[in-house]
Amino acid sequence: MRNTSMFAVGFIAFTAFISSCQQQATTSQPAAPATESAPQAQATAPATKTYTIEEFMATTSIRGNAIATDNSKVLYSSNQTGIYNAFEVPVTGGEPKQVTSSTDNSVFVISYLPDNKRILYASDKGGNEITHIYLHNPDGTSRDLTPDAKAKSEFAEWSHDKKSFFYISNKRDPKFFDLYEMDVASFTPKLVFRNDKALDLGAISRNKRYLAFTKSITTNNSDLYLYDTKTKQLKHLSKHTGDIQYRPETFTPDDKQLYFLTDEGQEYTYLKSYDLATGKTAIVEKAPWDIMYSYFSRNGKYRVTGINNDARTEVKIYETATGQPISLPAMPSGDITAVRISDDEKLMSFYVNSSKSPNNLYVYSFDGQQPRKLTNTMNPKISEDDLVEGKVVRYKSFDGMEIPALLYTPKGIAEGEKRPALLWIHGGPGGQTRLNYSPLMQYLVNHGYVLLAVNNRGSSGYGKTFFAADDQKHGDADLKDCIAAKDYLNSTGFVAEDKIGIIGGSYGGYMVLAGLAFAPDEFAVGVDIFGVANWLRTLQSIPPWWESFREALYKEMGNPKTDSAALYNKSPLFxxxxxxxxxxxxxxxxxxxxxxxxxxxxxxxVKKNNVPVEYMVFPDEGHGFVKKENEIKGYSAILDFLDTYLKKAPAEQTRTSGQ
Structure with a gap:
């Protein structure tokens, strides 16, 4: 179980959601070089159909997947009903079957139970993030297995014999997540590890003897710990100086080694092993990008690795016995994500996604058959030919640092035509916008807006130097990266220089407010989606369950008790x-x-400035919008706002509004 970076979680439709989920992908295309010439408009613009937000949202969003133990079906979450519910589909194909019928709170699948009739799922109340683990029965009833109303519980993993599962919960102390094991015969939990040191669980050995943890020191520095449940000893494995990351991934199937990720002596994270008997470490796998995760299939026949390859995920599957990558048939075009291997290691389920096609679920048999598509989530009224593929570009910022970004260019731009543009800023601050499907992105581009998704300094995926480059410089150096992005957009020749706006969610929303407040002449409009306005309050009121990385957060952003002046000065509210x-x-x-x-x-x-301000509050949402009805209302309103104040606004208005 891993905590994600501050505000990156939650805005599902707005970011690629780099989470502790295991996301994988096919081999990515090479990045565009920094000196690449800007795309040129066409002399004769082809006709492109535009779509309503209702049509975009009629596309179904699906996530999570688990294969039944008898290989008969795959479980997943879908918002087909307007809110996420559990669905299942036969591995041979056919019509998906709805399993749960929630109308108020989203259901996010975890797993089948060994009987393949009951399921586990996670859910909270209206986006409050107090997640519980539920058991759903074939008769349609559900039971809360972690019923403490104030406690947050999260599934960790199944025991190898499938007679129990592990989960973490802060029911004893809101600040700390203890580890529990729940027997599935009686559904009674027992405490396995009392966590009084704000550790984050990373891996559990198959014999249940060893637990591996990480301890956050800063967002760039962490430690690795090993706990022996037999001796009750907690061992520090990563004594070091300087900023080095350590994160446990998995134990080997024979329980003799711990695999962990680190960037020790390197710019990018790589995979190492720690021998539990001798204490010796060895390099297992390296890549020219960050390795995001690595794990073994249930019986250890395969090892799966995911690599963050320039805003795409590259997946590699190795045969454990030989250490050699396995040969796979031609896979569907796009990123392959969320790979799951069946318990008997004969099947693999996964998603295929691209910037202009949403997740679809596939299953592949290791006997060499071609992958079978199990879902068709795109609204049939929408043609992929009318959508736009994101393109990796790079540009130089104010100090010469190279900034990666994803460019979405609307179809149908005629020669000499100038379009309005938006900078799209991700959450985090250490998030990353990736080449995944976003209905809001495609909706805006489909309606004529050039979109540049900026992975400003501080973004993950580009090495530890780039990741640390915004520390204590938020609202300053990272904002200057966004301002420099305007020069790149202007260089394309098809962007209206005075009609460049900025949009972002979570930390990206803060960047919107920072841009309008600290660089008031740079951006024509701003769309802030639950962004921070007052860092002093936000850092004082973070949820208690963030205790494990509270100090790391303070060291990156500033401590509200000791750095109040700096936090005041980077807070747009003031x-x-x-x-x-x-x-x-x-x-x-x-x-x-x-x-x-x-x-x-x-x-x-802002209203006191006699500036146009529109405000939408959703009473049944949290840090991220997951209900289709709300997304339709919100996204439609965003386009109306942009059309009014950016696209159709006279140039003079965009320069002087509010003066």
């Missing part, structure tokens, strides 16, 4: 009088990360 361009704000009322009061106050402050 400089809202400088905002003079139109602003739109969207907020979930149940957001535990960026409290609703943050948006309330920035909206009230």
């Amino acid at each position: 400089f809202a009088n400088q905002i003079k361009k139109p602003l739109m704000v969207l907020q979930g009322a149940n957001d535990p990360r960026v409290l609703k009061v943050e948006s309330d106050e920035i909206v009230a402050a």
Whole structure:
């Protein structure tokens, strides 16, 4: 179980959601060089159909998957009903079957039970992030297995014999996640590890003797620990100086070695082993990018590795006995993500996704058959030919640092035509916008907006130097990366220089507010989706379950007790009088990360400037919108706002609005 970077989790439709989920992909295309010439408009623009937000949202979003132990079906979550519910589909293909019938809170699948009739799923209340683990029965009833109303519980993994599963919960102390094991015959939990040191669980050995943990020191520095449940000893495995990351991944099937990720002596994370008997370490696997994860199939026949290859995930599957990569048939075009291997190691389920096609579920048999597509999630009224593939580009920032970005160019731009543009800023601050499908992205591009998704300094996936380059410089160096992006857009020749706006969610929402407040003449409009306005309040009110990386967060962003002046100066709320361009704000009322009061106050402050401000609050959402009805309302309103104040606004208005 791993904690993700601050605000990156939650905005499902807005970021690629780099989480502790195991995401994989096919071999990626090479990145565009920094000196690549800008795309040219066509002399004769072909006709491109535009679509409504209802049509885009009629595309189904699916996530999570688990193969039944008898290889008969695959379980997944789908928002086909307007909210995420559990569905299952036969591995031979056919019509998916709805398993749960929630109408209020999203259901996110975990696994089948060994009987293949019951399932485990996770759910919270209206996006409050107090997740519980539920058992769903064939008769349609569900039982909360972790019923403490104030406690957050998260599934960790099954025991190897499938007679129990492990989960973490903060029911004893809101700040700390203890490890429990729940017997599936009686569904009674027992405490396995009392966590009083704010450790994060990483791996459990198959014989249940060893637990591996990571301890966050800063966002660039962590430690590795091994706990022996037999001797009750906690051993520090990574004594070091300087900033080095250590993260446990998995134990080998024979329980003799611990595999872990580290960037020790390297720019990118790589895989190493630790021998439990001798204490010796050895390099297992390296790549020219960050290795994101590596894990073994249930009986150890295969090892799967995911590599963060320039905003795409590259997947490699090795035969454990030989260490050699296995030969796979031609796979569907796109990123292959969320690979799951069946218990008997005969089947593999996975998703295929690209920037212009949503997730679809596939199954592949290791006997060499061609992969079988099990879902068709794209709205049949939408043609992929009308959508736009993202393109990796790079540009130089104010200090010469090279900034990676993803460019989406609308189809049908005629020679000499100038289009409005948006900078798209991800959450995090250590997130990364990736080449995955986003209905909002495609909706905006389909309606004529050039979109540049900026992976500014501080983004993950580009090495530890780049990741650390924004520490204590938020709202300054990273904002300058966004301002420099305007020069790149202007160089394309098809962007209207005075019609460049900025949009972002979570930390990206903060960047929107920072851009409008600290560089008030740079961006024509801003769309803030639950962004931080007051860092002093946000850092003082972070959820108690973030205790394991509270200090790391403070060291990156600033401590509200000792760095109050710096945090005040990077908080847009206190400089809202400088905002003079139109602003739109969207907020979930149940957001535990960026409290609703943050948006309330920035909206009230900006309105005093006689600046156009639009504000939407969703009472049944948290830090991320997961209900289709709300997404339709919110995304439609965003386009209306942009059309009014960016696309159709006279140039003079975009320069002087609010003055």
